[in-house]
Amino acid sequence: MSTSARSSLVIVGAGLAGVRAAESARNAGHDGSIVLVGAETALPYERPQVTKEALLAGASPRHYVEHDQLVGRLGVQLRLGTRATGLDRRRRLLRTADGKIGYDALVVATGAQPTPCPWGNLDGQVSTVRTARDAVLLHRVLTGRRRVVVVGAGLIGSEIASAAQALGAEVTLVERGCGPLEASHGRSLAEHLARLHRTAGTRLVTGAAVTSLVRAGASVAVDLGSGERIVAEHVVWAVGVRSDLGWLVGSGIRVAEGVLCTTAMVTNDPAVFVAGDAAQVVATDGPQAAPRSMSQSMAAAQGLVAGHNAVTPPGSWSRTTATPYFWSTWYDRRIQGVGVPSARSTVLQEGGGTLHLYEHRGRLTGAVGIDAKASVRRVRELLREGSSSGAHAAREMTGRPA
Amino acid sequence: MSAFELDSSRCEGHGVCVDAAPHLLALDDEGELVLLAETFGDADADAAADAALVCPVAALRVVGPGEASS
Ligand SMILES: Cc1cc2nc3c(=O)[nH]c(=O)nc-3n(C[C@H](O)[C@H](O)[C@H](O)COP(=O)(O)OP(=O)(O)OC[C@H]3O[C@@H](n4cnc5c(N)ncnc54)[C@H](O)[C@@H]3O)c2cc1C
Ligand code: SF4
Numbered sequence: 001m002s003t004s005a006r007s008s009l010v011i012v013g014a015g016l017a018g019v020r021a022a023e024s025a026r027n028a029g030h031d032g033s034i035v036l037v038g039a040e041t042a043l044p045y046e047r048p049q050v051t052k053e054a055l056l057a058g059a060s061p062r063h064y065v066e067h068d069q070l071v072g073r074l075g076v077q078l079r080l081g082t083r084a085t086g087l088d089r090r091r092r093l094l095r096t097a098d099g100k101i102g103y104d105a106l107v108v109a110t111g112a113q114p115t116p117c118p119w120g121n122l123d124g125q126v127s128t129v130r131t132a133r134d135a136v137l138l139h140r141v142l143t144g145r146r147r148v149v150v151v152g153a154g155l156i157g158s159e160i161a162s163a164a165q166a167l168g169a170e171v172t173l174v175e176r177g178c179g180p181l182e183a184s185h186g187r188s189l190a191e192h193l194a195r196l197h198r199t200a201g202t203r204l205v206t207g208a209a210v211t212s213l214v215r216a217g218a219s220v221a222v223d224l225g226s227g228e229r230i231v232a233e234h235v236v237w238a239v240g241v242r243s244d245l246g247w248l249v250g251s252g253i254r255v256a257e258g259v260l261c262t263t264a265m266v267t268n269d270p271a272v273f274v275a276g277d278a279a280q281v282v283a284t285d286g287p288q289a290a291p292r293s294m295s296q297s298m299a300a301a302q303g304l305v306a307g308h309n310a311v312t313p314p315g316s317w318s319r320t321t322a323t324p325y326f327w328s329t330w331y332d333r334r335i336q337g338v339g340v341p342s343a344r345s346t347v348l349q350e351g352g353g354t355l356h357l358y359e360h361r362g363r364l365t366g367a368v369g370i371d372a373k374a375s376v377r378r379v380r381e382l383l384r385e386g387s388s389s390g391a392h393a394a395r396e397m398t399g400r401p402a
Numbered sequence: 403m404s405a406f407e408l409d410s411s412r413c414e415g416h417g418v419c420v421d422a423a424p425h426l427l428a429l430d431d432e433g434e435l436v437l438l439a440e441t442f443g444d445a446d447a448d449a450a451a452d453a454a455l456v457c458p459v460a461a462l463r464v465v466g467p468g469e470a471s472s
Contacts, residue, residue, distance in 0.1 A: 020455050027451045046459065062412075064460040296458030297418045304455045322456065325418055336416075373433040377417050384421055 007032030009310055010094055010101055012084045013109035014038025015047060016296060017276025019064050020303025021107045021310070022076050030311035034076045035101055037094070039110075041081040042132055043067060048296060050135040051159035052329055056166060058139030060132040084110070087251035089269055095247075105271050105310040108259050109303065112277035112294060113244050117151075117237035119213035125220050126213060126235045129160060138236070142167045145233040149173075149222050151210055153180045153197070155328040155335075157238035161202050162330035164236075172203045172230055174222070179206060181368075185341045189356045189368055192347075193335070196370070200331040205230075241294065243278045256280055258292060263319040265306040273310045275302035281320070293324040323383055324366070336376045339366025339383050346394050350375060355397060359390025367393075403441040404450065404466050412461035419462050422453035435462075 009025055011018045014036050022034050038044070042060065049061035070076045079096070086095035087106070094101045114128035121127065129138060142148060142164045150161045153175035161173045178187060179194030197204040205224065212223045213235060222230045245255050254260045254268045258280030265273050265281075276299035280292050301322035309317045328335045342360040353372035357379070358365045364383065369376040375397050382388040382396075406426070415433035426446060428436045442450055447464075454462045 016458075016460070019460075024455055027455075048459070297416070297456065300418075300456045300458055304452060322418075323421060325416065325458070327414075327416065373415065374431060377429050377433060380417055380421065384424070 008102060008104045009033065009107070010035045010037065010103035011107045011109055012037050012094065013111055013276070013278065014040065014044045014080060015109060015111050015276060015299065016044065016064060017111070017299040017303035018107070018109035019044045020300050021109060021275055021307030022074055024304045024307030025311045026074055028308045028311050034074070035079060036076050037079040037082050037084055037096060037101065039081070039083040040131060043070065043080070045132055050132060051129060051156055051163060054132065054135040055139055055160070055163040058136055060136065084247050086247055087253065089252055089272070092271065105273065107306045107310050108272065108274040108278050109276050110243065110245070110278045112241040114238070115240045115242055117213065122213065122215055122220060125215070126237055128237050129156065139167070141234050142169050146170055147232040148234050148236065149230055149232040150236045150238055152237070152239035153204065154238065154240065155326070157236070158193070158197065158330050159328060160236050160238060161197065162200070165200060165202055165331070172205060172232070173197060174205050174208050174210060174224065176209055177206065185368060186343065186345060188345055188347055192354060192370065196330060196333060241277070245278065264309050264317045265302055265320065266309060270314070273306040275299065275306035293326070295324065295326040297322060297325040323380065333371055334373065335368065335370055336373070337366065337368040338376055338380050341366055346390065348394060348397050350397065357390060357394055357397070362389050362391070364388045364390045364393045403443060404447060404464050405441045406437050406450065406454070407463045407465050408435060408437065409461045412459050414459055416458055419453040419457050422456050423449040426450060427453060
């Protein structure tokens with residue numbers, strides 16, 4: 001496989017998607033250079049641990065690949081601690097804070113960043129969480145503080161609440177909906193997940209919007225729309241993420257919430273690809289694109305496709321077909337979501353666990369399991385086989401130990 | 403011949419890799435990953451490489467012939 005036409009591959013963003021793109025380009029036979037540009041100074045690390053083991057331990061998460069492998073085996077030139085600031089597509093130059101880098105093919109893998117708190121960080125008393133550094137800092141804060149408010153009960157906010165509890169803090173979790181994941185997965189799952197928090201002793205305030213955050217001496221006062229005021233020593237703002245793509249403004253690359261691409265992970269410029277949380281797939285080239293699923297497995301699967309396609313001719317491009325999948329762990333309970341949710345769901349109790357099965361027009365579309373590993377595995381198989389009705393899946397699950 | 407190398411301290415039984423190479427990998431009833439074949443040939447190399455790269459926690463790796471495991 002000749003790759004001389006694409007001899008210089010530049011990957012922007014050294015997270016999972018970026019690493020996978022580099023490995024995949026080598027697997028595809030790319031023997032030219034690979035430059036990995038990343039704003040963080042650390043080698044790519046296990047981001048999910050930022051709100052799990054790393055937050056509990058106050059230590060940095062493990063790396064995906066060690067320096068020797070990345071530089072030695074994969075021949076990657078690392079430019080860590082370097083932020084991309086602009087793109088000149090005509091001259092095929094990436095602008096960074098420390099100079100320009102030429103490319104033949106470029107992969108954008110800059111991920112997403114927490115939505116900032118509209119009231120600022122109040123001199124460090126309000127924080128957001130995304131990086132290894134955030135985990136180490138938050139660990140210190142949580143260990144010393146009695147009262148903590150976490151705003152947003154999504155997967156990340158829920159994990160932070162769980163870790164804060166484990167570290168001995170008194171936690172109030174503030175959520176707009178009736179429970180975690182209501183907007184994406186519906187009421188019955190949200191209510192179930194709300195019970196997990198409450199059973200564990202976390203105070204969950206639902207249907208609540210924060211109307212102001214102000215300093216109150218050494219504390220922060222959190223005002224809710226209901227008129228309630230909660231006073232705490234620290235606030236974690238975890239209402240969601242968005243991709244900071246300001247560096248692409250003016251480049252001509254089409255951007256909406258993410259960088260727009262096809263299922264081949266190519267943008268409107270055939271030399272520019274995208275993968276992971278920064279990507280927004282639009283289905284212009286296939287039957288159906290998966291919804292924007294910001295997860296480890298999407299980052300890996302899209303990195304694989306983007307890295308391959310960036311160094312091969314369009315005739316041999318691959319496309320993402322991965323089934324969306326996420327997991328999360330709170331209070332030692334494993335939550336796993338596979339496939340896509342839909343409006344109709346059936347709830348099955350199995351052993352110590354629960355499975356929420358989703359179907360659309362009689363067809364199984366996905367499921368969320370809570371301590372239901374075996375059933376989630378079975379749903380994954382049924383989705384792979386692609387022929388299962390929701391009712392059939394439900395019959396098959398019943399009686400299986402979760 | 404190439405082989406899978408599984409870092410069992412990282413593997414959490416997500417089974418994402420199984421979708422990419424169901425003839426080489428499976429999850430058992432406890433949700434533990436099982437390598438169905440110790441080694442595999444060229445015909446399976448692409449599927450195996452993809453399976454390793456889609457693992458969301460980077461627990462699976464393909465080692466080529468003669469590559470020492472680390
Ligand atoms: C705390 C936390 C816990 C999570 N837990 C889970 C989980 O349990 N399961 C799950 O499936 N998913 C989880 N996720 C989601 C998952 O981690 C993400 O979907 C995944 O990290 C996306 O990978 P990525 O490579 O696209 O982006 P990232 O991991 O965000 O990596 C992007 C990198 O690009 C860098 N960058 C950004 N802008 C620039 C620039 N201009 N120039 C250079 N570099 C730049 C960033 O600093 C970052 O290092 C979690 C996410 C977080 C934040
Ligand atoms: S190797 Fe990775 S994808 Fe496969 S079962 Fe283990 S954790 Fe899951």
